[in-house]
Amino acid sequence: MTLEQKRHVVTAIPGPNSVALQKRRSEVVSAGVGTMLPTFIEEAHGAILKDVDGNHLIDMGSGIGVVTIGHTNEKLVAAVSEQVAKLTHTLFTVAPYEPYVKAAELLTSHAPCGKKKKAAFFNSGAEAVENAVKIARKATGRTEIAVFDHSYHGRTNLTMAMNFKAHPYGTGFGPLAGSVHHAPMSYPFRDPAEMTGPEAATRAITYLEKRVGASQLAALFIEPIQGEGGFIVPAPGFLLTLQEWTRANGIVLVADEVQSGMARTGKWFASEWEEGFEPDLITVAKGIAGGMPLSGVVGRAEIMDAAHAGGLGGTFGGSPTAVAAAVAVMEQFEEGGWFERAEQIGEILSGRLTAMQNNYPVIGDVRGKGAMQAIELVRPGTMDPNPEATDAVMKHCHQNGVLVLNAGTYNNVLRFLPPLAISDELLHDALDVLAAGLAKL
Ligand code: PLZ
Numbered sequence: 001m002t003l004e005q006k007r008h009v010v011t012a013i014p015g016p017n018s019v020a021l022q023k024r025r026s027e028v029v030s031a032g033v034g035t036m037l038p039t040f041i042e043e044a045h046g047a048i049l050k051d052v053d054g055n056h057l058i059d060m061g062s063g064i065g066v067v068t069i070g071h072t073n074e075k076l077v078a079a080v081s082e083q084v085a086k087l088t089h090t091l092f093t094v095a096p097y098e099p100y101v102k103a104a105e106l107l108t109s110h111a112p113c114g115k116k117k118k119a120a121f122f123n124s125g126a127e128a129v130e131n132a133v134k135i136a137r138k139a140t141g142r143t144e145i146a147v148f149d150h151s152y153h154g155r156t157n158l159t160m161a162m163n164f165k166a167h168p169y170g171t172g173f174g175p176l177a178g179s180v181h182h183a184p185m186s187y188p189f190r191d192p193a194e195m196t197g198p199e200a201a202t203r204a205i206t207y208l209e210k211r212v213g214a215s216q217l218a219a220l221f222i223e224p225i226q227g228e229g230g231f232i233v234p235a236p237g238f239l240l241t242l243q244e245w246t247r248a249n250g251i252v253l254v255a256d257e258v259q260s261g262m263a264r265t266g267k268w269f270a271s272e273w274e275e276g277f278e279p280d281l282i283t284v285a286k287g288i289a290g291g292m293p294l295s296g297v298v299g300r301a302e303i304m305d306a307a308h309a310g311g312l313g314g315t316f317g318g319s320p321t322a323v324a325a326a327v328a329v330m331e332q333f334e335e336g337g338w339f340e341r342a343e344q345i346g347e348i349l350s351g352r353l354t355a356m357q358n359n360y361p362v363i364g365d366v367r368g369k370g371a372m373q374a375i376e377l378v379r380p381g382t383m384d385p386n387p388e389a390t391d392a393v394m395k396h397c398h399q400n401g402v403l404v405l406n407a408g409t410y411n412n413v414l415r416f417l418p419p420l421a422i423s424d425e426l427l428h429d430a431l432d433v434l435a436a437g438l439a440k441l
Contacts, residue, residue, distance in 0.1 A: 003056070008054075008056035010054050011055060013037075014037070014051075015052070017040070017052040022040075039053075044059065046070045046422070046423075047070065047418055047419045048071070049403060058418075058430045058433075061404065061416075061417055064405065067290055067291050068286075068329075069329050070421025071291075076290045083324035088321060092318050099320055104121070106326070107284070107298050110268040110333075112268075112278050113278055114280075116300070116302075117299060118301045119299075120317075121296045122294075122296065123293050123294070125153075125286065126156045127317070129154050130154075130156060130159060131297050133145055135303060139252060139302075140250060142217060143179050144179050144217045145179055145219050145221065146180075146182075146208050147183070147222075148184070148221075149185045150164045150229030151229060164182065184203050185200075185229075187234075198241040205242070205245050219254050220252070221254045222239065223255070223259065224255050224271045228407055229407070230407045230412075230413035230415070231368045231374035232367070233369065239271070254279060255281070255283070257284055258283055258286055261286075261287065261288070262287035262333070269282060270369060270372075273369060281299030282297070283297055288326050289325040291325070292322040293319075294318065296318075342370035342371040342420055345422065350373055352431045359435075364378035372416075372417050375413065376408065377412045387410060390412045390413065392440075393437040393438055396436070402430045418430075
């Protein structure tokens with residue numbers, strides 16, 4: 001399938017057909033399932049979404065970093081079509097199939113977790129995080145879990161407790177799971193100006209040592225670049241200092257790369273940007289299967305093998321079509337060009353966003369790596385978060401056919417994570433719309 005790779009707005013957004021569908025939807029779909037932009041999408045290709053009113057929108061979010069390889073990527077569509085006609089389900093723990101093994105071979109060969117690695121597949125990012133907790137507890141014989149401020153790890157009971165933000169993720173849904181401890185993150189934009197990565201790590205370590213005790217901790221979870229928290233990139237040396245401490249204390253270090261992994265930042269994993277950083281386990285999802293539901297835990301074999309046979313699983317985890325999609329994605333990454341493209345996109349994004357920051361003092365910070373970039377909006381001349389301006393600029397983009405996403409603990413971050421299939425022309429067009437939205441403030 002193809003779609004002209006051009007922005008084209010023919011109705012109000014949302015248009016009349018979307019408004020009618022939204023009405024139908026509100027009758028039968030739970031109010032708890034929110035929607036950022038109530039425009040119903042009919043089809044998509046590359047970096048273009050076509051809605052039910054014929055509008056062509058530029059996708060600057062990839063469904064929150066999922067269709068990194070581009071919408072309806074041809075090789076992925078072919079692989080999934082072939083697989084769906086051949087075998088859709090046995091349940092891998094009942095009777096296995098080869099594509100699961102192939103996906104595990106590809107994933108283990110690229111995960112930066114030491115020499116001998118193993119993997120297991122699940123459905124969602126939250127499920128991968130939950131399984132990493134199980135594996136780390138079994139491997140260490142300990143119970144306690146540490147996470148960072150501004151983190152996001154999912155919507156299940158255990159992962160709700162691992163998120164930083166109570167609202168909207170946890171409020172009213174308790175009691176939340178226990179044995180989860182939050183430590184201060186390295187947040188260069190908001191930390192004291194002179195604070196280094198190792199100093200920020202020491203702050204977190206001291207907190208955890210006093211509050212929990214290193215010997216009690218099974219695992220420390222860190223997003224090497226925080227996603228929902230607002231693309232917070234920790235200061236250099238932060239991750240490495242944490243690793244020295246987890247290694248010295250027998251704590252399993254888990255990198256949650258659900259959002260940052262799989263070519264998004266210009267490498268297989270964002271962890272690789274910190275030289276020498278080798279997490280024990282990595283959780284993956286989103287971009288690994290280009291839109292098919294798949295997640296995984298990959299990491300050091302001796303830790304992955306700590307779980308007893310029968311201890312890990314689930315009916316749909318690593319289903320044949322999902323792992324076939326993952327194989328198609330990872331084989332294309334191996335073929336080359338994708339990481340370079342993510343870096344080029346990053347240069348265009350950071351160059352233009354920095355130029356906008358010089359023009360518009362509402363932009364307090366520009367940050368990110370590769371095709372994972374964001375701006376944090378403040379009240380000009382202060383550090384105060386500016387969620388109103390963020391919302392206004394986002395709405396301007398939406399109305400003009402550019403799907404951008406917000407993020408951040410203070411709802412004051414606009415994040416950009418386009419499909420890597422986006423052309424320079426489309427990217428510049430989307431950024432022109434963004435600049436016009438900032439000018440309008
Ligand atoms: N870990 C780092 O970014 C999902 C949430 C979308 P699931 N982030 C998008 C929403 O509002 O529900 C995420 C993540 C990181 C874990 C997860 C959870 O992944 O596939 O949504 O369960």
